[in-house]
Structures are given as C-alpha cells and as structure tokens.
Amino acid sequence: MRANLPLCDSVGLASQAVGTNTDKNGANNHQYNANDVSHLDASLWFKVQVEDILAYLIVYSSGFVPESLLLVVKYVSLKDKKGNLCIMSKSVQKNIINQQGGAQSMMDKLMAGAASFPGALKKGQQVEGVISALGKKMLLIDIGAKTEGVVTGDDIVEASDMLEGLKVGDKISAFVKFPENDQGQIILSLKQAADENRWSRFKKLMDEEKELDVVGLEVNKGGMVVKIGDVRGFVPTSQFGEKFLGNMEELLNKSFKVRVIEVDRDQNRLIFSEKLVSDSEALAKKGEALEMVTVGDKYEGTVSGIMPFGVFVTVNVPMKGKEMSGAKVEGLIHISEISWEKVEDPNVLFKVGQEVKVQVIGIDKANGKLNLSIKQMTKDPWADIETKYAVGTKHTGKVFRNAPYGVFVNFEKGIDGLIHVSKKPAEKEFAIGDSIEVFVESLDVKNRRMSLGVVLTEVPVAYK
Incomplete structure (x- = not known):
C-alpha cells in the first residue's frame, strides 16, 4: 500500500500556514515531524534537502515514480521543524515547487540531491x-x-x-x-x-615525530605491553632509555611519553620508543658522535636488549669540546663476538641494564649503528696454537659435549678438539666432565678445528 496522504494544498504551502490545511477536496493535510516518516508504508525512503524544503522520495517494488510520490515538507519554523506532509500533485509541482531558482528549478534541485543517494542499504556498507x-x-x-x-x-x-x-x-x-x-x-x-582513524592517526604521529602518553600494562621477555585509550602497543626492551634499562617495572600502571616508530596495520603491529623521548638530546647528536668513533675504540656501555643472535649495547660517546656529557649510540655484539668460546644462549651471560666493556670493530654510518665485540679485548687463544698444541703432542682435557659424530674435549677457554666417532675406542664410553688424555692428530688453524686421538693406557681386548 502506498502512502495514504492527501494532496498538497497550494494555498496552505505557499502561505506557510501553521496548523491543519484543507485541500481542494476538503481533506485535511496532517502535521508531521519532519524527521519521522517511518509510519508511512513504502519499500524505501530517503530524503534530500534544498534550502528550507525537505523532500522525501518513495521507492516501491514496482518502481520509482517521482511525479506522484514526492513528499514535501515546507518548514514553518526551522527551530521545531514542523510542517505539512502530503503527496505533491502535478498541479502543485507547477504552481509551488517549480519556482525558478536561477537557471534550475526547485524540483530539479531536489531531484539532483535524490540522485546522489546510494539506494537500499546493505550490511557492511x-x-x-x-x-x-x-x-x-x-x-x-x-x-x-x-x-x-x-x-x-x-x-x-x-x-x-x-x-x-x-x-x-x-x-x-x-x-x-x-x-x-x-x-x-x-x-x-x-x-x-x-x-581506520586510529591507524591513520598513529601513522601521522610517526611521520610528524610527535610524542604521546601511554600506560604500562605488563613486562615480558621482549619489553613492555602498553596501552593508549583502547589500543595496545609494544615498547621493545631496546627502546627504553638508559634510566629505565633493567628497571622497566617502575613504569607499570604509570603514564609515560613515547614516540611511534612502527605502524603496520596488516600485522596489527604498533611499536613505540621511550628512549627517543628520554634520551632525545643525546640521540640527536648520534650522527656527530659517529664521526668521532674509530675502529678499535673501547667504551663502557649498557645492555639494552638481548636476542638469540646477539646483544644490543648502548654506549656513551664523549663529545669533544661539548658541554654535554656525550651522545648515545647503539651497537650490536654478534653472538660470535661475545667470547672465544662457543655461546649457545646470550641470555645466560647477560641481562638488560648490565654494564659491559666493548670494543668497536665496525661503524655503520648509514644506519647509525656500531658493530661491537667483547672477545676482541682478550687474547685470541688460537694465536699460538701451532706452538702450544703442535701435532703429535699429548694433552689432558675434559669432555663437555657428546655428539653422534664424536666427542668434544675442552682444554682451556676457547680451545676445543674433536675425537671423531671412528677414532673412539669401541669399549670406551665418555661422560660429560670426564677427564681424558688425548693427542693432537691434526690442526686446521684457519677454521679453528683440532682433531684428536685417544691415548691408550691399556692394550685393546682384540690384541690380548
């Protein structure tokens, strides 16, 4: 059933009368709230407004007939938005609505507005x-x-x-x-x-290098989970300033300032940095500080992060001729540069906030990083290996690892050798910690490898 409304009364609309009007057939035009036409039966309603005229267009399943189905409300008062709601007849269209407004009629304006409406709404639209x-x-x-x-x-x-x-x-x-x-x-x-607004906002904050306040929620092995409003982010351990390294718990349930350093909506990653705020002055001098660093320089630094592949250390580079104490520069000690001995897990040897002495072995000016080492500050035990562990010499060591292909024996810090499984006596089993006497079969100094043989103290069973 289509809208059950009387035809519009041209006199009533033209005079903008308040109250009930009577059309030419003697029917009353009813007063309606201009924002509520939901009680009228139609497949689809939508509205457009031009100046002070609010028009409702009705679409039925049978099609769209604007001449007979355009409803018009002429506001009597913009304050209460009350007016006469009725079906506009063709005569009223000509006499009332088709008022020329420049080169375009009022009806043209209303229809132009209606044409921009997308139609029936869909979920997710x-x-x-x-x-x-x-x-x-x-x-x-x-x-x-x-x-x-x-x-x-x-x-x-x-x-x-x-x-x-x-x-x-x-x-x-x-x-x-x-x-x-x-x-x-x-x-x-x-x-x-x-x-979408949040991701755009964080991207803008990152691009503009602006600070924002976050609240610390929890500390884990990699850093701290934080929140800003209803959004959660992460501050890696390496992104805390020197003041909070090893003391991140002080920021739990407290507000502190950070800067956005990574925004990845696809991976749902939002990464912040605290040190870009607290150490901003020292970090600002990083480029100048790198010019003062040379390979071989030694510094004291603070462990700022521990990863399976190595340890991040922040060093304080003195600035010559400057009043400030120095500039903060971060570097990496690769796991192979921690010790002359094999290191399986850096977490066993270090903790965040620990003070360490390091030596510069490389400078990456493009990324503003240093390549650091601890082992280079001690003597290389393989430097005189050919003299101390010459082929054929006998030595006593301790078993420290068993492998399917042989037994590893350690003699001193940084010097190990291998008894290949083919050289191990068939009747002999070695346990970790066992003391064993061996002789050096061969040396590969370049690759730091030593092949060992077992010194027999008893005649093998086969020869008895």
Whole structure:
C-alpha cells in the first residue's frame, strides 16, 4: 500500500500556514515531524534537502515514480521543524515547487540531491552523514535515509577517541551494522571507521615525530605491553632509555611519553620508543658522535636488549669540546663476538641494564649503528696454537659435549678438539666432565678445528 496522504494544498504551502490545511477536496493535510516518516508504508525512503524544503522520495517494488510520490515538507519554523506532509500533485509541482531558482528549478534541485543517494542499504556498507545528536550513550547520524542512523552501546565506547572533539553538524563516516532493526531503525557502527582513524592517526604521529602518553600494562621477555585509550602497543626492551634499562617495572600502571616508530596495520603491529623521548638530546647528536668513533675504540656501555643472535649495547660517546656529557649510540655484539668460546644462549651471560666493556670493530654510518665485540679485548687463544698444541703432542682435557659424530674435549677457554666417532675406542664410553688424555692428530688453524686421538693406557681386548 502506498502512502495514504492527501494532496498538497497550494494555498496552505505557499502561505506557510501553521496548523491543519484543507485541500481542494476538503481533506485535511496532517502535521508531521519532519524527521519521522517511518509510519508511512513504502519499500524505501530517503530524503534530500534544498534550502528550507525537505523532500522525501518513495521507492516501491514496482518502481520509482517521482511525479506522484514526492513528499514535501515546507518548514514553518526551522527551530521545531514542523510542517505539512502530503503527496505533491502535478498541479502543485507547477504552481509551488517549480519556482525558478536561477537557471534550475526547485524540483530539479531536489531531484539532483535524490540522485546522489546510494539506494537500499546493505550490511557492511560505508555511509557518510552529519551528526544530528551526540551523547555519551547514543549518536544519531543523518545519512539521508528515511530515519537517522543510530550508534549505541559498545560502538560508542570503542569510537570514543574518534568522537572526541566532534559536535552536532560535523560530517562523519560509519558502516551499516543492521539496515533495519525491529523498531525500523538503521543501526550503524563506528568500529571499522574508528580503527581506520586510529591507524591513520598513529601513522601521522610517526611521520610528524610527535610524542604521546601511554600506560604500562605488563613486562615480558621482549619489553613492555602498553596501552593508549583502547589500543595496545609494544615498547621493545631496546627502546627504553638508559634510566629505565633493567628497571622497566617502575613504569607499570604509570603514564609515560613515547614516540611511534612502527605502524603496520596488516600485522596489527604498533611499536613505540621511550628512549627517543628520554634520551632525545643525546640521540640527536648520534650522527656527530659517529664521526668521532674509530675502529678499535673501547667504551663502557649498557645492555639494552638481548636476542638469540646477539646483544644490543648502548654506549656513551664523549663529545669533544661539548658541554654535554656525550651522545648515545647503539651497537650490536654478534653472538660470535661475545667470547672465544662457543655461546649457545646470550641470555645466560647477560641481562638488560648490565654494564659491559666493548670494543668497536665496525661503524655503520648509514644506519647509525656500531658493530661491537667483547672477545676482541682478550687474547685470541688460537694465536699460538701451532706452538702450544703442535701435532703429535699429548694433552689432558675434559669432555663437555657428546655428539653422534664424536666427542668434544675442552682444554682451556676457547680451545676445543674433536675425537671423531671412528677414532673412539669401541669399549670406551665418555661422560660429560670426564677427564681424558688425548693427542693432537691434526690442526686446521684457519677454521679453528683440532682433531684428536685417544691415548691408550691399556692394550685393546682384540690384541690380548
């Protein structure tokens, strides 16, 4: 059933009379709230507004007939937005609506506005509109449909940062959650729009190198989980300034300043740096400090991060002729540069905040990093290996590892040898920690390899 409304009375509309008007057939034109036409039966409603005329266009399943189905409300008062709602007849179109406004009639303007409406709403569809009401628990958005879109509940809470600073009359983007609920309302969601807004905001903060406040939530092996509003991010251990290295717990449940250093929406990664704030002055001099560093220089530094492949250390480079104490430069001790001995896990030897002495073995000016070493500050035990462990000489060592292909024997720090499985006596088993006498079969100084043979103290069973 199509809208059961009387024809518009030209005199009533033209005079903008308040109250009930009577059309030429003696029927009354009823007063309606201009924002509520949901009680009228139609397949689809949407509205457009030009100047002070609000028009509702109706689309039925049988098609769109604008001549007979255009509803017009002439505002009597912009304050209460009350007026006469009726079906516009062709005669009224000519006499009332088709007023020339420059080169375009009022009807042309209304139809042009209607043409921009996307049609039937679909779940997940993005829409844009104007905020018509804004409260703590509900948001109304005029998207040009028969009723305003409604945002409530968790969708309001999740978009709180997005709504901050907005007011009635501001434009906003949303997504259709339900095209129509049981009460005939269009339910919208701001969650997706808010997510897009947040990622864009963090990207902008990163590009502009601006600081923001976060709250520490929990400390784990890699750093600290933090939050800003309803969003969680991460501050790696290596991104804390010298003041908090080894003391990150002091920031739990406290607000502190950081800068955004990585925004990856696809991986849901949001990474912050605290040291870019607390050590900003020293880090700003990093480029100048690198010019003062030479290979072979030795520094005291602080462990700022531990990874399976090595240890990050922040060193303080003195600035010549400067009043400031120095500049902060980060470097990496690769796992192979920790000790002359084989290191399996750097976490066993170091902890964040620990003070260490290091030597510069390389300078990466492009990335502002140093390549550091600890073992280079001690003598290489293989330097005189051919003299001390000459081929054929006998030595006593301790078994420190068994492998399918042989037994490893250690003699001193940094000097190990291998008894190949083919050289191990068949009746003899070696346990870790066992003392064993061996002789040097061969040396490969370049690759730091020593082949060993077992010194037999008893005649093998086969020869008895």
